[in-house]
Amino acid sequence: MTAGFGPEVCALVAAVLNGTIGVLTRTGFDQGATPALIAFWKCFGAFVVVSLLCACRHELGTQTVRLARRWPQFACLAFLGIFSLYYFETTAFSHASIPLVSFLTYAAGGATLALSGRFLGETTTRRKAAAFLAIVLGVGVMGLFESGIDGSTAGIALALAGGCGYALFIFLAKWFRIGSGLPQLVWLFGFGSAFLSIPLMREGFAMPSGVAWITLCALVLLPTIGGFYFTTRAVESGQASKVQIIETSDPLFATLFGFALFGDRLSQEGMLGAGFIAIGLVIAVWDRPGDGATSARYDV
Numbered sequence: 001m002t003a004g005f006g007p008e009v010c011a012l013v014a015a016v017l018n019g020t021i022g023v024l025t026r027t028g029f030d031q032g033a034t035p036a037l038i039a040f041w042k043c044f045g046a047f048v049v050v051s052l053l054c055a056c057r058h059e060l061g062t063q064t065v066r067l068a069r070r071w072p073q074f075a076c077l078a079f080l081g082i083f084s085l086y087y088f089e090t091t092a093f094s095h096a097s098i099p100l101v102s103f104l105t106y107a108a109g110g111a112t113l114a115l116s117g118r119f120l121g122e123t124t125t126r127r128k129a130a131a132f133l134a135i136v137l138g139v140g141v142m143g144l145f146e147s148g149i150d151g152s153t154a155g156i157a158l159a160l161a162g163g164c165g166y167a168l169f170i171f172l173a174k175w176f177r178i179g180s181g182l183p184q185l186v187w188l189f190g191f192g193s194a195f196l197s198i199p200l201m202r203e204g205f206a207m208p209s210g211v212a213w214i215t216l217c218a219l220v221l222l223p224t225i226g227g228f229y230f231t232t233r234a235v236e237s238g239q240a241s242k243v244q245i246i247e248t249s250d251p252l253f254a255t256l257f258g259f260a261l262f263g264d265r266l267s268q269e270g271m272l273g274a275g276f277i278a279i280g281l282v283i284a285v286w287d288r289p290g291d292g293a294t295s296a297r298y299d300v
Contacts, residue, residue: 007238011246014230019253021223022098023261024215025090031212035091036203038216040196043082045220046228047189050182064183073176074187077169081228082192084165087199088158096155098258099266102250103138103274104156108163112244115171122239131245131280138276145269167244173232174240180232188228248281 028038054060067074085105092101113132117124178184200206208216234243255274259265266274 007234007236007243008246010230010234011238011243012249014227014234015247015250016253017226017230018223018247018250019102019257021089021219021227022093022102022254023257024219024223025093026098026258026262028212028215028219029094031210031215033208033212033215034203034206035094036087036196036199037206037208038219039086039090040193040200041208041216042219042224043086043189043196044193045216046224047186047193049220049225050185050189054182054186060182063181064186067183067187070176070178071187071191073172073178074184075191077172077176077178078188078191079195080165080172081169082188083195085162085169086192087196088162088165092155092158092162095158097266098262099255099274100270101155101159102254102258103277104159105163105166106244106248106250108160108167111164112167112171113241115167116174116239116241116244120171120174120240122241124241127283128241128245131283134276134280134283135245135248138273138278138280141269141273141276145267145273170231170235170240170244173235178232180229180236182229184232185225185228189224245281248277252278252281 025038029035054064089101089105092105113124113128116122117128197205231243231247234246255266
């Protein structure tokens with residue numbers, strides 16, 4: 001389906017889809033759902049959907065079974081990229097505004113640049129270094145001046161924790177060479193559901209009710225299945241560092257959606273920090289294709 005798309009396009013599509021997480025999660029809160037309930041059911045719902053799709057096609061089912069030998073790698077990736085991101089980010093949305101959580105979650109991924117340069121052989125160019133510094137500066141400005149938002153200290157910590165997990169997920173997905181496709185998503189969402197069931201059990205297992213199902217279905221199809229599908233596609237054929245930086249544009253879409261539906265906006269200082277993060281994204285996207293294009297040998 002994405003054969004004609006380059007990794008940059010796939011990463012940007014993933015960013016747009018992931019940008020819906022904030023508004024959909026906030027809608028779920030308004031409908032009475034808890035962070036643990038939303039995190040588990042959107043992951044488990046995605047697991048059911050991709051499992052059924054793979055079961056209906058013999059080739060996909062066979063590929064899914066063949067991946068069983070790599071279950072430790074999928075368990076590790078699911079803990080970092082699904083449990084850490086979904087639980088911490090979802091909880092963060094109950095403590096801080098959509099723009100703040102979204103920017104900090106993806107800004108934490110600046111660590112991917114350092115890891116990719118050190119272990120994946122992706123050259124850290126001056127442009128990438130400038131992008132990284134701009135993102136770090138933006139995070140610092142936002143963290144320093146956004147403390148006026150009710151509960152934002154907890155929101156900042158949770159968002160950064162989720163972002164660090166997602167950054168490690170992108171790096172290790174490339175390092176493990178897991179590939180991309182529905183069979184891989186079956187394992188990721190399967191382990192992710194198991195991990196996310198723990199906090200839900202602790203607060204008391206519950207089913208969504210009423211219109212909350214509609215919101216959860218949107219979360220399943222758009223950011224969960226769609227976001228992870230295009231992210232793994234991008235990581236498979238592109239540089240992990242470039243994918244991470246491009247996906248930093250997610251907060252731009254999240255901010256737009258949050259403002260359109262809830263009127264959420266950053267303070268002037270927060271906007272300055274967001275601007276630095278956006279500048280980092282632009283610098284990274286404008287990086288020459290030949291700079292540090294050494295990741296081809298890691299492709300599946």
